[in-house]
Amino acid sequence: MKRRDAMEAVYSELDRCVVVTIMGAVAAELQSIGHKPNFFYLQHAMGLASSMGLGIALSRPELKVIVFDGDGSILMNLGGLSTLARYRPRNLVHVVFDNESLLSVGGFPTATSTGTDIAGIARAAGVPNTSTVRTLEEFRSAFTDALAADDLATIVAKVEAVGPSGYVTDLSLLENRYQFQRHLTTLSLSSQHPA
Amino acid sequence: MPVSVASSKLIYESLKDIGVRLVSALPETWLVHLIRMSEEDPDMTLVRLAKEEEGVGISAGAHLAGVKSAMLMQNHGFLASVNGIVSCAQLYRIPLLMLISHRGEFGERDPWQTEGGGVTEHVLDALRIPHTRLESSDHVARRLHKAQTLAQSASRPVALLLCRDLMWEEA
Numbered sequence: 001m002k003r004r005d006a007m008e009a010v011y012s013e014l015d016r017c018v019v020v021t022i023m024g025a026v027a028a029e030l031q032s033i034g035h036k037p038n039f040f041y042l043q044h045a046m047g048l049a050s051s052m053g054l055g056i057a058l059s060r061p062e063l064k065v066i067v068f069d070g071d072g073s074i075l076m077n078l079g080g081l082s083t084l085a086r087y088r089p090r091n092l093v094h095v096v097f098d099n100e101s102l103l104s105v106g107g108f109p110t111a112t113s114t115g116t117d118i119a120g121i122a123r124a125a126g127v128p129n130t131s132t133v134r135t136l137e138e139f140r141s142a143f144t145d146a147l148a149a150d151d152l153a154t155i156v157a158k159v160e161a162v163g164p165s166g167y168v169t170d171l172s173l174l175e176n177r178y179q180f181q182r183h184l185t186t187l188s189l190s191s192q193h194p195a
Numbered sequence: 196m197p198v199s200v201a202s203s204k205l206i207y208e209s210l211k212d213i214g215v216r217l218v219s220a221l222p223e224t225w226l227v228h229l230i231r232m233s234e235e236d237p238d239m240t241l242v243r244l245a246k247e248e249e250g251v252g253i254s255a256g257a258h259l260a261g262v263k264s265a266m267l268m269q270n271h272g273f274l275a276s277v278n279g280i281v282s283c284a285q286l287y288r289i290p291l292l293m294l295i296s297h298r299g300e301f302g303e304r305d306p307w308q309t310e311g312g313g314v315t316e317h318v319l320d321a322l323r324i325p326h327t328r329l330e331s332s333d334h335v336a337r338r339l340h341k342a343q344t345l346a347q348s349a350s351r352p353v354a355l356l357l358c359r360d361l362m363w364e365e366a
């Protein structure tokens with residue numbers, strides 16, 4: 001499974017969510033499928049995308065938050081996985097695209113290439129729903145089920161270590177940040193359950 | 196344990212006054228009352244962290260989602276959070292309010308706290324983070340208000356150093 005195909009397979013479902021991604025291939029590929037104002041790309045600070053997702057999910061329980069994480073990023077913040085499980089936001093779905101490498105800096109293998117099991121770590125941390133999927137169909141089904149379940153889930157999607165030719169896009173970091181914030185404010189104004 | 200309840204209460208009330216509704220924290224002796232007050236307040240969301248840097252991400256998320264937050268941590272926790280502060284809060288212009296217990300200054304008895312005390316303000320300076328010291332109770336409300344005002348207007352991190360004379364009730 002290719003990560004871009006996986007994101008494309010669930011792209012239409014993202015409209016009713018807010019999405020936080022990590023840097024690198026995930027951000028560039030999601031933008032190449034089509035940027036939307038409810039997408040935020042954390043283009044640095046590796047490891048903190050899941051923490052940002054937790055901050056949004058706790059602050060705005062009426063929103064459905066999706067985090068597109070990666071193996072290299074979550075391995076930098078395994079303690080954050082225990083925090084995520086501890087507060088168990090029912091409105092957060094945590095997807096980890098695991099290509100077993102640090103692709104954007106030359107493809108050096110991460111510890112998942114030698115057996116570290118991120119879904120296993122998430123389960124042991126206390127995340128109530130965890131899975132590892134290897135095909136597009138499995139991913140689509142796990143993602144749809146997690147969205148419908150109204151509970152915290154970590155889905156590890158094993159993907160090929162291939163990505164786009166470049167990582168810099170024409171969407172500036174701050175433009176994305178302010179557009180996303182404004183979008184969340186708009187959702188707040190139109191919501192039945194303002195924060 | 197001579198951690199000042201009165202000072203902790205003052206700080207907590209000021210946090211509420213400036214609109215803070217979410218606090219992330221990692222326990223440390225001087226912060227025990229503040230963490231307990233956050234936990235017992237039904238109008239406050241307390242997030243207990245495994246490592247302080249997570250709190251930067253949580254505060255960034257909360258800010259974009261419209262909720263004012265603060266981080267409660269020891270100066271060593273601040274030192275452990277530096278990349279998150281630079282690569283998330285500064286890069287993305289997040290008004291991050293940090294309350295840092297300033298261990299390791301004059302009067303410090305724990306040998307393991309003494310290195311951090313000497314570098315904290317230099318690191319804050321190097322990061323160009325506006326900071327001020329809270330050393331007595333009359334500093335608390337005004338400086339917290341002013342720190343929050345600057346954080347919000349500049350959309351940048353600011354730091355308040357909780358000092359021994361404010362937090363600890365013996366020499």
